[in-house]
Amino acid sequence: MHDGKNTEDWTLPNYSAFTDAEIDAVTTWIADGGERIDSVATFTGQAFRVADDSAERNFAPLLVFGPSTELLYPDEPAVFTNSTERVDIEDWYQGVAMSFSEERRPMGMNSPVAKQNAQFALNTMLWLSKLLD
DSSP states (O other), rough: OTTTTTHHHHOOSOOOOOOHHHHHHHHHHHTTTOOOOOOOOTTTTTOOOOOOSSSSEEEEEEOOOOOOEEEEEBTTTTHHHHSSSSEEEETOOEEEEEEEEEEEEEEEOOOOTTTOOOHHHHHHHHHHHOOOO
């Protein structure tokens, strides 16, 4: 860690928030995992799509919404009613990783209903490290 520079000062260069020991521990944790998951719990917040005519699709989907998934637009934050506007978001994304040269970087879990979210994060890290395809 670099003396907390990134806690309030985000001018470049931005340093890692992790020590070398923490990075080594995560690398070891990643090498020991990689199970398949069948569900991930998500919460209110975001969904996005990529334009169909994107000339360069240098990303890999990490989390894609399936059938019968809706995005709700409440008039008041976190207040949902029968009249809340809803949009079908099947095949929209909540997470992708972009490729930049030889690197992979993530772009966008702590609840009892989110039982497999930690494994999802591990699988994402495995994919980013190219240990899982």
